Amino acid sequence: MHPFNPFRNDPPDFAQVARRFPSLRPYLTFSKSDPSYAQIDFHDPRAARELCYALMATKFNITLEIPLDSLIPPIPNRIDYLLWCLDLSKESEIASSQNEIWAIDVGTGCSCIYPLLGSRLDPRLRFVAIEVDERSAEYAQSNVEKNGLGGVIEVILNRDGPQYSTDILFPAAGIPYYSFAMCNPPFFRHPTDRLIKATLPSSTHSGSLTETVVPGGEVAFVKRMFEESRDLKDRVRWWTSLLGKKEDLETLKSVLRSEEVEVRTGRMRQGRTVRWSIGWSWKVGTT
DSSP: OOTTOTTSSSOOOHHHHHHHSGGGGGGEEEOSSOTTOEEEOTTSHHHHHHHHHHHHHHHHOOOOOOOTTSOOOOHHHHHHHHHHHHHHHHTSHHHHHOSOEEEEEETOTTTTHHHHHHHHHOTTEEEEEEESSHHHHHHHHHHHHHTTOTTTEEEEEOTTSTTTSSOSSOGGGOOSOEEEEEEOOOOBSSGGGGGOGGGSOTTSOOOOHHHHBOTTHHHHHHHHHHHHHGGGTTTEEEEEEEESOHHHHHHHHHHHHTSSEEEEEEEEEETTEEEEEEEEEEOTTOO
């Protein structure tokens, strides 16, 4: 885990969390030999959602509502990726001297998890949260409002987004410069891929089709994001994405090596689940 991840040296004690968030308790299984030790079935979406609710409430004072057919975000993993993006932004002299750090969350989902966590991890962070699915955007907006964060997070239903045109940025956002863009792209190439258990994350719910499936999978999505970044290089310092497969990371690294960009990668592991991150920044003066 990232050195500043609050769960690095304080992993969740489910029994203790349930004492502070009682609605989690029915989803726990307690050890007969040690009643203070509890486990949770991460394959049960209700259990995973309740744990997500509990951790966000007890650790970050954030209230969430997420439909069961949506992705249930694993909080420690999401924090690691966000902190990795913040590390990249701190390398920029412009970002380090700003009172506000503007970021883009491409495909924020129902939970709006990255902007909400970002508001707690760094008070300078301001997010434009982009979503192409109307229902997801409505849930995201509701989650922002119920936590009183409308002044630092703007949710945009982007019908000009990557599934509809060639621009991931919504022009009405009106922010001239972003320190970073982040994205957790659809994992699968085809709906039937979701049914192959061996390729599913072991500790997350599979999510809706919009969240998990895109033609060409995450490689095609990030390649398109990269092509769009050519025309927006003066507005975004770092472009980044989370990835679910190491082979996809290697494929994208090969693509980026041939371009005039600086490339960074990261690895994030919680339990048996491993994720990778990739970021690129256009070198000054490139065309």
